Amino acid sequence: MKACGLIVEYNPFHNGHVYHLQSSKKKTNADVLVAVMSGDFLQRGEPAIIDKWHRAEAALQSGVDVVLELPYVYAVQHADLFAKGAVLTLNSLNVDCVCFGSEKGKVKPFIDAYHHLKGKESTFNEELHLHLKAGLSFPEASKKAYEAVQLTTDGLDLSKPNNILGFSYVKAIYEAGSMMKPETIQRTKSGYHDPEIKDTIASATSIRNEINTNIRLSDKVINAIPKVTSDALNNYKNKSGLFHQWEHYFSFVQHTVLTKRIDELQQIQGVEEGLEFRLKKTAKKAKSFYHWMELLKTKRYTWTRLQRMFVHILTNTTKHELQAIHTLQTLPYVRLLGFSSRGREYINRQKKQLETPLISQIQSLQHPFLDIEERASDTYYLAIPHHKRSEIAKQEIGPPILVN
Amino acid sequence: MKACGLIVEYNPFHNGHVYHLQSSKKKTNADVLVAVMSGDFLQRGEPAIIDKWHRAEAALQSGVDVVLELPYVYAVQHADLFAKGAVLTLNSLNVDCVCFGSEKGKVKPFIDAYHHLKGKESTFNEELHLHLKAGLSFPEASKKAYEAVQLTTDGLDLSKPNNILGFSYVKAIYEAGSMMKPETIQRTKSGYHDPEIKDTIASATSIRNEINTNIRLSDKVINAIPKVTSDALNNYKNKSGLFHQWEHYFSFVQHTVLTKRIDELQQIQGVEEGLEFRLKKTAKKAKSFYHWMELLKTKRYTWTRLQRMFVHILTNTTKHELQAIHTLQTLPYVRLLGFSSRGREYINRQKKQLETPLISQIQSLQHPFLDIEERASDTYYLAIPHHKRSEIAKQEIGPPILVN
Structure with a gap:
């Protein structure tokens, strides 16, 4: 059975994702699709709109065969670490290839770029650091750094968000010494960060914006997502009473910042370069999470970076706890969220040769x-209000989802 | 000017307190009454129903001349440390005597008890520890320990709550080597812990219970408090929208316990003897603060002790931060919440000879x-909801209250 790996967040699972998985399957001639998906908190430092179980289920109902959880320690990170965690996860399930969507749509320029850059990492990193320090955003600074190492591979624009991610995946595959073959399909028109839904293929950002401004799912949203996702969204909203967003967690992070001592704040992942003082200074003024972000944001601290820091404050995740992720070459475990019957067959075939423990419940391993x-x-x-919470949270200690 | 010290919580300030301050003034022939009052969190591990500023104001309008804040580090503590903090505070303002209410009503038995017990502390403490370990509550265990050291001073019952406190005050005065003279007046009938209002003199507990079960202040409440307190209560409720109670803080302590690691919980004041594991185990089950307390409570962990622990969890106060309070013989500062013009005159006369810095704002000192x-x-x-919060909280950075 040939397995193709997908690296995803599905926040929420939409028509563009359907296109991605179908095209990937076709292009790689795969029998099974194995997705590694962020859990409840995402790469850009946000809570997912609905929990990982409901997102996984919609994907399994639409053609994905296995959904694995990208560990939090890799998920809420910049592109390189996010990619590393995802690649190590897929690799430990002996997946044959990884197929990502990109603006470029051809994989060779990514591979060429990787080989061109090899050995030039220190120059690249120095340049990157310099431009970041000068106040450029990460995409801007990396563009400059790529120029400095004379990377001009067939017009591959490494300031485009999905090209950046794609390049990180290719790099992570080679650096892990993985046998997985990188592949890419071209993304359709819709920009990653488009604020508004313009078509039946729309960005997840635009879909979330539209969902959050209406009580019911609007026609625009319904046109941009498969039926399984509208069912998942409605089902989740009925059970929990809400779609998750940062404002639900504002009072928790505010309380945490107000009560942690400066030296405790400094230990939290992402709290750097004096941010601990800025956090303390602005904590009482902030009227909402959004307002707090506005108070904190400067050229130096990008929105995404601040949001990731806030997720780590919310979950009390320290720099010390994350030290291991930089040096690990294999994962301590892989967590299975769900599978189709074909996915289960694939897992069963792989099981004997797996070197990494495959678990579904947090309690299965220390x-x-x-x-x-x-x-x-x-x-x-x-x-979620307490009386609705335990019902919805109990999946966390249940078996993986099986979709036939 | 002769000054009489009062040790109070005023939660809220009621007719019994009016009686206490008037009788104390008469009995000690004092010119000014100096009260040291718990701040926003109280000795029994609860948030005060209204903030310290509104409680202080009502007291100042009723005959108290100076209100000082008992530092948090002493206020949310068992009787001995509470007493120590209060006595050191009054002592640093050169107060002449301390007059407390007691079931006994005579001060000599308290003084005799102190002298009788002197030198027998180790036996007393061993016995106390033994009985606590055997599962007795603190009042029960101390009663047994007093028997073990053959304390039978004129029928002074040291299991009664105000006698316990009174004895702690006398002990603290002598141990501090203070020149302040202890005095006591007899409390009127109403029991400290009476759950219901029975008269115009009622316990603070019964008044709070009655307030929390009605939207408006009932006639029962109004009859048990002076007009200045009903004004303060109504005023506070209008501005803030609420009377503070533990349930308002439930989600904060729940989030904190769920996200702190075991070793971090162990550092919090009051988290002892495996409570860190019990806390973790029960945190998700708890439907409310009250329910959580029920889940945690055993003979070994009394209600008050658990509540104090929760206050320290809420404020992130560690054992390490509180180490100093056991050895300190003078306070690092005294904080003035408010005064009458007579109180101001007293303060001005004392100012030159004060050894402890007298501050009103937190920012005045590091x-x-x-x-x-x-x-x-x-x-x-x-x-308090954010849009109402800053208005009410701004007193915290303002000058002390002056009531003419």
């Missing part, structure tokens, strides 16, 4: 990463 | 205790 996973999940569900 | 004070105050006001 590991510091799983402690963090549990804190993240517990915190995520705190947004 | 001290670890003041950091805790700020955290406590910030947390206390988090119960």
